[in-house]
Every structure is written in structure tokens, then in C-alpha cells.
Amino acid sequence: MKRYFDDLDPALAAAAERARAEGKLNDAALEDFFARVRPFLDEVQIQRLRAMIDKLKTGE
Numbered sequence: 001m002k003r004y005f006d007d008l009d010p011a012l013a014a015a016a017e018r019a020r021a022e023g024k025l026n027d028a029a030l031e032d033f034f035a036r037v038r039p040f041l042d043e044v045q046i047q048r049l050r051a052m053i054d055k056l057k058t059g060e
Helices: 002-006 010-021 027-040 043-058
Strands: none
Touching: 010 043, 027 043
């Protein structure tokens, strides 16, 4: 799963990290986003998004 996050556009990752630091993005918002878009994704996309969200939540 880690390899999926490593493929994430660095600008997108930086923007997400900046939003978290500014208090504009929290774990609940990430989980809400995941729940809303999941029905539109295939299994590979779900796994990729889950890995990215988990990575953002742990701050790695």
C-alpha cells in the first residue's frame, strides 16, 4: 500500500499536510471524504485512497 502513497503528486501531498497544519483538514474530514467517494471507485482505487488517507492521518 505504501507504494500508492509514494506515487501521490508531491504538490497534493504538501497541500494536504499544510491544510492539516492549519486545522482545515482533520481525521473526520478525511473519513467523510472516503465514505462519500468510495461508491464511485473500483477496488484498486479504494485501496489506493485508503492508503493515502491512512498516511495523512498518521502524518508520515
